[in-house]
Amino acid sequence: MVESVKVRAPCSTANLGPGFDVFGLALDAYHDEIQLRKKGEGITIESSDHIPLQPAKNSAGLVIKEMTKKFRIKSGISMKIKKGVPAGFGMGSSAASAAAAAVAFNSLFELDLDQNSLVQFAGLGEKASAGSIHYDNVAASIFGGFVIVRKNPLDVISIDPPKDLVLCIAIPKITVPHKKTQVSRSVLPQQIKLSDHVSNLANASAITAGFMKKDVNLIGHSIKDIIVEPARKHLIPGFDKVKANALAAGAFGVTISGAGPSIIAFTSKSTDPKKICKAMEMGFSFSKTECTAVVCKPSKGATII
Ligand code: HSE
Numbered sequence: 001m002v003e004s005v006k007v008r009a010p011c012s013t014a015n016l017g018p019g020f021d022v023f024g025l026a027l028d029a030y031h032d033e034i035q036l037r038k039k040g041e042g043i044t045i046e047s048s049d050h051i052p053l054q055p056a057k058n059s060a061g062l063v064i065k066e067m068t069k070k071f072r073i074k075s076g077i078s079m080k081i082k083k084g085v086p087a088g089f090g091m092g093s094s095a096a097s098a099a100a101a102a103v104a105f106n107s108l109f110e111l112d113l114d115q116n117s118l119v120q121f122a123g124l125g126e127k128a129s130a131g132s133i134h135y136d137n138v139a140a141s142i143f144g145g146f147v148i149v150r151k152n153p154l155d156v157i158s159i160d161p162p163k164d165l166v167l168c169i170a171i172p173k174i175t176v177p178h179k180k181t182q183v184s185r186s187v188l189p190q191q192i193k194l195s196d197h198v199s200n201l202a203n204a205s206a207i208t209a210g211f212m213k214k215d216v217n218l219i220g221h222s223i224k225d226i227i228v229e230p231a232r233k234h235l236i237p238g239f240d241k242v243k244a245n246a247l248a249a250g251a252f253g254v255t256i257s258g259a260g261p262s263i264i265a266f267t268s269k270s271t272d273p274k275k276i277c278k279a280m281e282m283g284f285s286f287s288k289t290e291c292t293a294v295v296c297k298p299s300k301g302a303t304i305i
Pocket of ligand 1: 014022181
């Protein structure tokens with residue numbers, strides 16, 4: 001009988017420009033680790049990171065709470081959380097913990113759930129931080145690689161990214177609001193022009209084709225979003241300058257990572273990603289904002305370690 005399981009889940013970027021709430025890509029820049037153990041009574045959370053320890057306020061805790069109820073688990077559960085993904089910066093931090101929790105629970109209680117069901121449970125964890133459920137980050141953290149999420153019923157399509165796809169992420173050192181995703185969703189338009197929808201749909205389709213054809217140029221040059229990015233970029237100091245600098249340094253496409261404030265550039269091994277990172281740092285420095293810029297690659301999904 002399994003008594004303890006440890007799972008590592010990667011961070012992710014959501015939207016990839018025009019694929020708002022639909023596209024996700026797992027990244028190898030950072031990961032979270034969750035260890036679940038059958039122990040005592042109820043659910044207890046331990047962590048040396050600065051995160052809520054009440055199950056109902058923690059994305060991983062919420063997942064365990066819901067799964068315990070759904071599968072009528074009698075045993076107590078102790079959970080250890082080790083955060084590696086910076087929280088609140090648009091890199092799927094809450095989703096990485098939620099994904100790791102769902103995968104660990106499935107293994108600990110030998111439930112044999114399919115990946116779509118794991119995404120469904122992990123999505124419940126997003127409610128703790130985002131206020132609403134969206135599956136793009138959790139799907140990427142569970143499946144790995146590039147994912148397309150359809151809802152009602154939930155169905156995730158996963159595609160292996162091209163081997164030469166490289167990402168540069170610039171994470172600004174700014175104070176993010178409490179419930180940041182909720183805040184950055186509140187600035188989005190409720191109605192959009194049909195011609196804007198057509199433009200975003202064309203680019204989103206081209207991104208999917210780019211992943212299918214393993215064509216990094218096509219992916220990068222289709223990272224163009226004229227609906228969500230213009231509404232959110234004002235929340236990020238110096239966004240236009242960072243984007244322009246990254247493009248001038250050889251990036252194929254640049255946009256907000258998830259709900260921000262990190263900015264992500266898409267490029268290939270054939271360019272100089274470190275130069276793009278430097279250019280992004282310079283861009284932020286124009287608005288007196290420090291940032292950490294990292295080069296990363298697509299990642300595999302959550303794994304038992
Ligand atoms: N698709 C979500 C959003 C991702 O952009 O609000 C949040 O990380």
